[in-house]
Amino acid sequence: MSPGPRGHEVRRLVPHVVEGAADADTVTWTRAVQAAFLGPRMDPGDLARAGAAFAGQRLRGVYETADPAPVATLRSWDVRMAVPGGEVGVDAVSSIGVRSTHRRRGLLRAVLTDDLAEAARDGTPVAALTSTQGALYERFGFGLATWTRSLSLDTRLATFRDPAPTGRLRTLDVATLGPAAAPVADRARRRHPGSMDRTEGSWSPLLTGEVGFAGMVPDRGRHAVLWSDATGRPGGYVVYRVARGWGQTGTAEIAVLDLQTTTPESYRELWRHLASLDLVDTVSWADASVDEPLPWLLADPRTVTAGTSREMLWLRVLDVPAALTARRYPVTDRVVLRVHDPGGFAHGTWALDTSDPVSPAVAATRDDADVALDAPELASVYLGGVDPRVLARAGRLEELTPGAAGRLARLFAAPSVPWNGIRF
Numbered sequence: 147m148s149p150g151p152r153g154h155e156v157r158r159l160v161p162h163v164v165e166g167a168a169d170a171d172t173v174t175w176t177r178a179v180q181a182a183f184l185g186p187r188m189d190p191g192d193l194a195r196a197g198a199a200f201a202g203q204r205l206r207g208v209y210e211t212a213d214p215a216p217v218a219t220l221r222s223w224d225v226r227m228a229v230p231g232g233e234v235g236v237d238a239v240s241s242i243g244v245r246s247t248h249r250r251r252g253l254l255r256a257v258l259t260d261d262l263a264e265a266a267r268d269g270t271p272v273a274a275l276t277s278t279q280g281a282l283y284e285r286f287g288f289g290l291a292t293w294t295r296s297l298s299l300d301t302r303l304a305t306f307r308d309p310a311p312t313g314r315l316r317t318l319d320v321a322t323l324g325p326a327a328a329p330v331a332d333r334a335r336r337r338h339p340g341s342m343d344r345t346e347g348s349w350s351p352l353l354t355g356e357v358g359f360a361g362m363v364p365d366r367g368r369h370a371v372l373w374s375d376a377t378g379r380p381g382g383y384v385v386y387r388v389a390r391g392w393g394q395t396g397t398a399e400i401a402v403l404d405l406q407t408t409t410p411e412s413y414r415e416l417w418r419h420l421a422s423l424d425l426v427d428t429v430s431w432a433d434a435s436v437d438e439p440l441p442w443l444l445a446d447p448r449t450v451t452a453g454t455s456r457e458m459l460w461l462r463v464l465d466v467p468a469a470l471t472a473r474r475y476p477v478t479d480r481v482v483l484r485v486h487d488p489g490g491f492a493h494g495t496w497a498l499d500t501s502d503p504v505s506p507a508v509a510a511t512r513d514d515a516d517v518a519l520d521a522p523e524l525a526s527v528y529l530g531g532v533d534p535r536v537l538a539r540a541g542r543l544e545e546l547t548p549g550a551a552g553r554l555a556r557l558f559a560a561p562s563v564p565w566n567g568i569r570f
């Protein structure tokens with residue numbers, strides 16, 4: 147428990163579900179999230195499923211005296227996130243909501259700073275969230291780090307360049323996908339900096355739709371297909387649902403909710419399957435990577451329409467040496483970064499030395515800095531998804547030695563475009 151703004155306190159709850167029912171604190175907390183996100187009222191079964199899905203996670207509420215229901219909420223949990231050449235521990239933050247009558251009194255600030263302070267004390271190097279709004283989180287040191295792009299495939303026109311299907315496809319009840327899909331997702335995420343580890347509590351409900359984003363109503367319309375190679379080893383899976391239309395007319399649209407693949411073959415064969423579904427004319431994917439290979443698989447790339455790109459991950463560096471040494475760098479250099487961070491966590495002047503390619507070194511230094519930047523910009527360049535030269539052109543990163551932004555761009559370049567395909 148810690149004091150919040152006057153008359154409020156921030157409390158941490160441990161979610162419990164006993165004999166099929168969520169405890170009173172979990173119920174009031176979950177209902178508060180629902181209300182903040184304009185969600186429908188949940189019945190006891192929904193609340194129990196939500197409570198069970200929150201097991202092992204940290205629920206925070208801001209409480210007023212004499213009101214058992216929180217006026218602000220936040221949920222966080224520990225995940226591993228892929229970074230170039232490795233992975234890093236992340237405080238994943240979600241379910242930030244403030245009662246509509248209590249906004250703009252500093253309650254978001256109170257609950258988020260409490261969570262970040264605890265994560266930093268626990269030695270978690272980075273925090274991450276996905277946001278409903280674009281102008282909220284920079285003031286807390288978060289910087290935009292990954293984007294997704296929607297795409298849409300016209301299945302009536304799609305012809306694959308490579309005509310022969312390979313491997314084996316299996317339809318599965320999405321509720322039973324976990325054991326086969328978890329190792330696939332784990333291998334797949336290592337190919338994309340920014341991809342999160344699918345811990346049981348966080349990814350299973352997301353995948354099955356039993357508990358949706360922020361505890362929204364269950365989505366029971368999900369289907370799953372698993373692809374295995376010739377030896378029977380699972381190499382990829384897709385989860386999808388009908389997004390529009392009436393299948394019997396043959397004009398339905400399928401929305402991909404999650405597609406994880408470990409090889410070019412598994413990617414091609416799952417797309418070939420989606421493109422061949424009866425009763426469907428369109429397959430869309432809202433949160434694809436910005437560099438999907440799909441158009442390159444087809445005889446006519448125009449059968450894929452790329453949509454607008456949307457921001458996905460906002461990152462916040464809580465521990466500069468731990469975050470920067472968790473990843474690898476493609477070139478040898480020594481760059482001194484002066485980081486301004488009113489939140490304190492990343493503040494300082496840091497020398498990043500990559501002369502040992504397997505063991506980069508980061509230390510506080512009194513040396514003159516090569517670049518000056520704020521905490522959000524440090525978070526933005528961290529995965530390699532944002533070019534420091536662009537930030538310099540926008541006046542958000544200052545070159546203190548000539549050419550330093552270019553050196554930083556080469557140093558932080560990622561082997562593949564950062565991507566995290568699931569909002570949380």
Ligand SMILES: CC(C)(COP(=O)(O)OP(=O)(O)OC[C@H]1O[C@@H](n2cnc3c(N)ncnc32)[C@H](O)[C@@H]1OP(=O)(O)O)[C@@H](O)C(=O)NCCC(=O)NCCS
Pocket residue numbers: 182183241242243244245248249250251252253254255256276277278279281282285
């Ligand atoms: C967005 C929301 C969490 C803000 O909560 P809040 O308690 O009103 O925020 P605070 O009073 O703590 O404000 C903190 C800072 O954010 C700013 N801020 C708050 N809401 C903002 C908004 N919608 N857009 C831009 N800035 C905003 C405040 O001006 C304040 O800035 P300052 O500290 O630099 O002066 C709340 O309005 C809400 O629950 N909305 C619906 C659910 C939602 O969208 N949640 C966010 C999920 S990512």
